[in-house]
Amino acid sequence: MVNQVQASIQLSSKLPVSYTPDVVVVGGGASGIAAAMAAARNGADTLLIEQRGYLGGMGTAALVPAFCPYTDGEKPIIRGIGLELLEKMKLAAGEAFYSRNKDRLDWVAIDVETLKCVYDQEVLESGAKILFHTFADQVLLEGDRISGLVISNKSGRSVVQAKLYIDATGDADLAALAGVPFQTGGEHGEMQPGTMCYLVTGANQARFDQFLIDTGQNIALENTVIEAQRNGDLPQGRKRISGIAWITDTVAGFNFGHIFGIDGTKAEDLTRAAIEGRQLIQVQIQFLRKYVPGFEDIHLVHSGDQIGIRETRRIAGDYTLVVEDYMSMRSFEDDIARNAYFIDIHLANASSTMTIKYLPKGKSHGVPYRCMLPQGKSNLIVAGRSVSSDRPVQGSLRVMPNCFAMGQAAGTAAAMASRDGGGFREISVSGLQRRLIEQGAWLGERPGYAEHDQAAISGHIEFEEEC
Ligand SMILES: Cc1cc2nc3c(=O)[nH]c(=O)nc-3n(C[C@H](O)[C@H](O)[C@H](O)COP(=O)(O)OP(=O)(O)OC[C@H]3O[C@@H](n4cnc5c(N)ncnc54)[C@H](O)[C@@H]3O)c2cc1C
Structure with a gap:
C-alpha cells in the first residue's frame, strides 16, 4: 500500500531563521554521518542535525552490537568513509581491542563510547557543524523544492534554510513531511520486529x-x-x-x-x-x-536508549531496487555503491520464520543513485535504510556499512549540486561516480556492466550472524 502524508506548505512567518547552510543533513546515524562528512569534504557549508546528544543512530542509541560485513566474503566492497570510520574506531579503542579486531572487516564489535567520540571528531574535522538535541518536524515547500526545515530544540522553534536537504533519519521523516509517497512493511502491513540490545x-x-x-x-x-x-x-x-x-x-x-x-x-x-x-x-x-x-x-x-528499529518507511524514488535486481546481481549505469549483504528479514511474529537469501561469495549488486531521489522533489535526497527498494532488498540494504556508502554518495552529490546551483537530478552522475572512486569508494570492477553469470541462492543457510 502506498502512503502519503499531507505536505506542509505554509511558512510560519514568526519563526526566526537560525541557519542558512548549503547542505543540511537530518539524522546522525551511519548514513547521516557519512553524508555530512562527504558534503563538507567536498566544499559545502554543511549542518548535521541530530535529535540525540551524540552520533551513531542505531549503532549507538540502540546499542546494535556490531558492524555487518564490509566484504563480499573475498574483498572489501564498502570502502571510503565507512571503512575509514571502522579503522578509526579500532585504533581509538585501545591496544587490546585493536589486536582482537585488526584483521577483521566483518562483524567487528562496536565499542560504543569510543565510537561516539570518533564520530564527533571525524565529522567536526570534515568541517561540518553539528547541532544536537534538535528535532526536525516540518518542511516548507515551494513547488518541487524544499524552502525550509522547521526545527525544535531548547532554543525554541526556528527555520533552517538550505540549498540542499539530506534525509538521513532512517524513517524518511523529511520525505514523508514533504509529501513523498512511501511504503511501510509487507503486503499486510507487517514489519520486522524491534530488538532492545x-x-x-x-x-x-x-x-x-x-x-x-x-x-x-x-x-x-x-x-x-x-x-x-x-x-x-x-x-x-x-x-x-x-x-x-x-x-x-x-x-x-x-x-x-x-x-x-x-x-x-x-x-x-x-x-x-x-x-x-x-x-x-x-x-x-x-x-x-x-x-x-x-x-x-x-x-x-x-x-539501548531506544528499541532497535529494522524497518519503517521506504520512499518512492526514481528507481525502486527489487529482489530480482538483487538475485541477478544487476549493475546500473548510475551505481553509487555495491551491496553483498544477505537478505535478512526477521520474523514479523513469534510463530513465523525468517527469510534469508544470499549471494555467492565475491559477488554483489549495484545500488543506483536514483534509489535515493524521492519522486517529485528536486533538492531532497534520502540516504540509509529508507531508500527506494522493495521489502526484501530493504532487508539487506539496511545495514550500517551500506548506509555509510549511500550517505557518502548523497553528501558528495549535495556538494556538487550546491556548487552547480541546481538540484540533485542536474548533477553529472558520471562525475559523481568519478569523485566517489577518487575518494575511496568501490563501485565494482566494471561499473555499469551487469553480472548475470551466477544465480543467487535462497533458502536456509548457516551464517555467522544475523542482525
Ligand atoms: C536490532 C538491530 C540489529 C541490527 N544489527 C546490525 C548489525 O549487526 N550490523 C549492522 O551493520 N547493522 C545492523 N542493523 C541495521 C542498522 O543498525 C540500521 O539499519 C542502520 O543503523 C540505519 O542507518 P541510518 O543512518 O539509515 O538510520 P539510523 O541509524 O536509524 O539513524 C537515524 C538517525 O536520525 C535521527 N533522527 C531520526 N529522525 C529525526 C528527526 N526528525 N530529527 C532529528 N533527528 C532524527 C535518529 O536519532 C538517528 O540518530 C541492526 C538494526 C537493528 C534494529
Missing part, C-alpha cells in the same frame, strides 16, 4: 568459547534457547542468540530477542517497545546466567 559485564569469553567448541558451535547455543523456551524461562520466538559481540574478554553486547508489532514512526509503539524491551532483557539475563556457560556472573550495564 544491551551490554553486559562479568562474562567469561574463554569459558563461552570452550562451551561452543565442546558442544558443536551454535547448535548447542540454540539448544539452550529451545530448552529454556520449553521450561518457560524464555518466551517463544527467536531461537538464535545471534550477535553476541565481544568488546573485551568480559564485556559483551547482545542483539537477542524480538518485540513484535512495533511501528518505529509511532511514539506510542516506541514507548511500549522500550518498556517491553527492558522487561525482556531482565528475563534474558536470568536465562543467560542459568543456561549458558561463560555468562553465569554477568551484570547488565546498559540497554
Whole structure:
C-alpha cells in the first residue's frame, strides 16, 4: 500500500531563521554521518542535525552490537568513509581491542563510547557543524523544492534554510513531511520486529568459547534457547542468540530477542517497545546466567536508549531496487555503491520464520543513485535504510556499512549540486561516480556492466550472524 502524508506548505512567518547552510543533513546515524562528512569534504557549508546528544543512530542509541560485513566474503566492497570510520574506531579503542579486531572487516564489535567520540571528531574535522538535541518536524515547500526545515530544540522553534536537504533519519521523516509517497512493511502491513540490545559485564569469553567448541558451535547455543523456551524461562520466538559481540574478554553486547508489532514512526509503539524491551532483557539475563556457560556472573550495564528499529518507511524514488535486481546481481549505469549483504528479514511474529537469501561469495549488486531521489522533489535526497527498494532488498540494504556508502554518495552529490546551483537530478552522475572512486569508494570492477553469470541462492543457510 502506498502512503502519503499531507505536505506542509505554509511558512510560519514568526519563526526566526537560525541557519542558512548549503547542505543540511537530518539524522546522525551511519548514513547521516557519512553524508555530512562527504558534503563538507567536498566544499559545502554543511549542518548535521541530530535529535540525540551524540552520533551513531542505531549503532549507538540502540546499542546494535556490531558492524555487518564490509566484504563480499573475498574483498572489501564498502570502502571510503565507512571503512575509514571502522579503522578509526579500532585504533581509538585501545591496544587490546585493536589486536582482537585488526584483521577483521566483518562483524567487528562496536565499542560504543569510543565510537561516539570518533564520530564527533571525524565529522567536526570534515568541517561540518553539528547541532544536537534538535528535532526536525516540518518542511516548507515551494513547488518541487524544499524552502525550509522547521526545527525544535531548547532554543525554541526556528527555520533552517538550505540549498540542499539530506534525509538521513532512517524513517524518511523529511520525505514523508514533504509529501513523498512511501511504503511501510509487507503486503499486510507487517514489519520486522524491534530488538532492545544491551551490554553486559562479568562474562567469561574463554569459558563461552570452550562451551561452543565442546558442544558443536551454535547448535548447542540454540539448544539452550529451545530448552529454556520449553521450561518457560524464555518466551517463544527467536531461537538464535545471534550477535553476541565481544568488546573485551568480559564485556559483551547482545542483539537477542524480538518485540513484535512495533511501528518505529509511532511514539506510542516506541514507548511500549522500550518498556517491553527492558522487561525482556531482565528475563534474558536470568536465562543467560542459568543456561549458558561463560555468562553465569554477568551484570547488565546498559540497554539501548531506544528499541532497535529494522524497518519503517521506504520512499518512492526514481528507481525502486527489487529482489530480482538483487538475485541477478544487476549493475546500473548510475551505481553509487555495491551491496553483498544477505537478505535478512526477521520474523514479523513469534510463530513465523525468517527469510534469508544470499549471494555467492565475491559477488554483489549495484545500488543506483536514483534509489535515493524521492519522486517529485528536486533538492531532497534520502540516504540509509529508507531508500527506494522493495521489502526484501530493504532487508539487506539496511545495514550500517551500506548506509555509510549511500550517505557518502548523497553528501558528495549535495556538494556538487550546491556548487552547480541546481538540484540533485542536474548533477553529472558520471562525475559523481568519478569523485566517489577518487575518494575511496568501490563501485565494482566494471561499473555499469551487469553480472548475470551466477544465480543467487535462497533458502536456509548457516551464517555467522544475523542482525
Ligand atoms: C536490532 C538491530 C540489529 C541490527 N544489527 C546490525 C548489525 O549487526 N550490523 C549492522 O551493520 N547493522 C545492523 N542493523 C541495521 C542498522 O543498525 C540500521 O539499519 C542502520 O543503523 C540505519 O542507518 P541510518 O543512518 O539509515 O538510520 P539510523 O541509524 O536509524 O539513524 C537515524 C538517525 O536520525 C535521527 N533522527 C531520526 N529522525 C529525526 C528527526 N526528525 N530529527 C532529528 N533527528 C532524527 C535518529 O536519532 C538517528 O540518530 C541492526 C538494526 C537493528 C534494529
